[in-house]
Amino acid sequence: MATNTAPSTGPVWDWSAGHGPVTGALSATTGAFAVSTIGALTHMPPTWALAAGTVGAIGHTATGLRQKLAGRTIGARAASWLLGSGWTTWAIATGPLTWSALGSLAVIGVGMGAAARSVGLYEEARELEAIAAAERQVARELSAGRRAIAAEWVDRIERVCHITIRVLAVETWPTGAGFTIDAELPSGGTTYDRIAAESARLAADARLPHGCTAIASRGIDQGRVLIDVTTVNVLEQETPYPDGYGPLSIHTGIPWGYRTNAEEICAYLREQCALVVGPTGSGKSNMIHVILAGFARAEDMLTWVIDLNAGGAGLPWVRPAMTADPDKEVRPGIDWLASTHTEALLMLEAALRVGLHRKQAYQDLMAKANTDLLPISPEIPQIMLVIDEGAEILASSDPQMRILAKKILEVIRMLRSAGIRTVLTALGATGSVLGNLMIRREGKVRVALTGGETEGMDLAKLFPGTRGLRVDQAPYKGAGFMGTPESPAALFKTWRILPNQIRDIVHATSDRHPRLDAISAQAAGPDYTHRWDPARTPWLTNPATPTPSAAPDTATGAARPVGRSGSLNLKALRDEPTGPGAIDEDALAEEFMRQIDAKFGTTEPATEPRTPAPGLNLSALRDEKDTGPGWLPDAITAIRDAGTDGLKPAAIADLVGKGRESVRKALKGAAERGELIYRDRGPHSVYVHPDHA
Incomplete structure (x- = not known):
């Protein structure tokens, strides 16, 4: 037979709580009645109850003196013990089960409760009064200090600036590094500039430490002035960047440092x-x-x-993303870097x-x-x-x-x-x-x-x-x-x-950066989209590569890479060695096409088939048709097999054995046609097949 384990809905007693006036009196009277009843049945000597009550009264008196309780409180507690023990002694001798015994016990209980309530309120009032007295003492001391500061600076401003102000308030800074004086300017059109112009002289007259100032600024209205006086030079010490990298917003402000008041x-x-x-x-x-x-x-x-200057300001915010664990996506601390x-x-x-x-x-x-x-x-x-x-x-x-x-x-x-x-x-x-x-x-x-x-x-x-x-x-x-x-x-x-903090901030905020x-x-x-491509940031992916410079194009005004002459460059047609360190023929071909276009404008693909004219034939260097090069289907298949992780352009170039620049161009065209999807992950950007997007 199953037992009912439902929780009880009755009252819950807190046995650890102390007694109040009612429960204390009830506990004392029921205890006295129980002792007197047992004592009468067992023929206990009545004086034992009186002796126990006397000991209790003496003990509570000593405890009250040690706690510095009021005399009425100590007297009420001692009287309660003596009355209770006295009634118990009488009840043992005459019998507790009479109407006179029970009635007198009830009267004693009511008296105990009333006395306990009275002395409790009195002790609470004494405690509040003691707290208020301490606060008044602190206020008097602070007020005295403020009055001294006010009088000192009224005299100083009159001596240095030759104007008499009336100090309305002196507020000390919570950091303890100084204070602010709120003062009323004299009538007659005096402005706060009269005090602001004498900042250095005021600081010297006050004998402030080096790095401490007395700066005057606008008050609540044009007839008031605020004087910030720094007494501790907080600028001398080096303070590390706060390590709480919590979220911020453009609307709530971005902290750039701290004032002299910290x-x-x-x-x-x-x-x-x-x-x-x-x-x-x-x-x-x-x-x-x-x-x-x-x-x-x-x-x-x-x-x-x-x-x-070689991108030095942004490099520390990019490098942690490039050196992070490949299995963990870490975005750079900045969204774009131009060097x-x-x-x-x-x-x-x-x-x-x-x-x-x-x-x-x-x-x-x-x-x-x-x-x-x-x-x-x-x-x-x-x-x-x-x-x-x-x-x-x-x-x-x-x-x-x-x-x-x-x-x-x-x-x-x-x-x-x-x-x-x-x-x-x-x-x-x-x-x-x-x-x-x-x-x-x-x-x-x-x-x-x-x-x-x-x-x-x-x-x-x-x-x-x-x-x-x-x-x-x-x-x-x-x-x-x-x-x-x-x-x-x-x-x-x-x-x-420090650099380690920059690294920690990049990792802590990687998932917080918004997307454009x-x-x-x-x-x-x-x-x-391609701002992090290795071709545009070789000095990031390979630190041994020098940062390229640029010079303006005289024809268009746009910048172009330095090191190219303005004449026709046929290096793309030369026989170059293969293997490690070989020149990327596709990249050279694209540069060659650009130069031919700039000079002759003759490399656009023909709309109709035609017979090649005798002479130089550049058709081999023209762009692939809209469907992409022949190796592109194999690359798309490999990207699809890679699943949701996708493949980097460099990995695809190694797979198909083509130059990285031509591979990126073909993949970009495939993405524009919807055959692939480009996932921008900074230096770890990949192409993903639509089936896994």
Whole structure:
């Protein structure tokens, strides 16, 4: 017969809980009644109960004195013991089962409960009063300290600035690195600039440590001033990049460093561009990596990097993806890297196509959101172009640079609403760098890493309208000044980020990077789709390969690889050795075709069969017909057999024994015809058969 194991629905008793006034009195009276009944039946001497009660009263009195309880509380507890023991002694002697005994016991129980409730409330009131007294004491001490600070700075400002202020509040920073004074300016049209201009003299008069400042800024209205006084130099110490690589967003700001009060300062770049200035040795490269770290952590941003100095700014963010475990998909920390003029031009032109197409394609979305700015989200990410020494590109007179500068200015000027912004760096805050109106107007987020360097650091030009900034206030690497539309220019320092942290961030954020939306990817075209192809990034896949340079094409103005002469090149027809180190004949043939087209325009395939004319016949070097070369079906079959993992173009080239460039071209054509599907995985991109897509 099965037993019923259903849980009980009755009341649940908490036997570990302490007694209250009611349960305590009930426990005491029932205990006294039980002892008196047993004692009467067993003829127990009555004085034993009185002795036990006396011991209990003495014990509770000693405990109350040790706990520093009130006298009435100690007296109530002792009286309860004595009354209970006295009734028990009387009941044992006369019998507990009489109406007089039971009635008196009930009266004693009610009295015990009332007394316990009364002394409990009294003790609670005493405890609250003690806490309040301690808080009042702390407040008096803090108030005294604030009053001393207020009086000291009122005298100092009157002595140095010759104006009398009235301090309304003094707030000490939670970090303990300083305090902020909220003061009212005197009547008569006095502005906060009177105090801001004397920042250095105020700091000297206060005997502040080196690196500490007294900066005045706007108050809640034009008759108020906020004075931030730093008493601990937090810029002197090197602080590592925070190891919490949590998600960020373009809408909530990207942290770039911390102020002298140890609070983070964020850059809001949905509509603003940024300019980072720093001479050699000031920590500018480290600052770029901190910026890229914040962008990599964002869920709605894609980063494109242009660094014509061998791509040094972006390489640490790409290498972890290339050296990762092949069985684990790790995406680079940046979405595109350009190290040559040719690649940079492709990137900028793709950005312009994406931005202009977004303005047209997302009109319905912007109308639905009732905004003239493209709603940025993980599905439609913002594109951030980080251009190392980009300000120098804009100021350069070199023909190659001028082509890039024109494209950069078009991106800055035209693509704000489309969600494409730039971060430019420069070696100095000079007139040549800041002379461009577009940079000054759009680059409202500005950073000056001084490193103690005075040459070429005109802070007045970089932060117009801000007074009291001096280079010698930030002589440390990674320290300087940062100003945004939300936060006025003031001292700050960026974190120190190390290569192992960059690797950890790339791995931690690999699955967080958004994909470029389909509309934008279509506009970006093959230049974006094949951005990680080994042919365009040989210096990534093979570090021994030197980074190619580029020169402008005199006919079109576009960049072309250096090392090719402008005359007809027939190297494709020469007999070359085969085996390791052999020249790729297909690649040479394609270059030869390009040169022939540029000079004669005679290599287009004929629409009608014709008899070859005597002389040079170039038909062998023409493009394959639309169905692809003869080896393509075997390659498609091999890709289908590879399943969902697909095959890399290099593996297919080794399989069919053809040059990699011609194989990529044929596979690209097959993908455009729908015979294959290209999966963009950076350096690990593959082609997959539609059956496994």
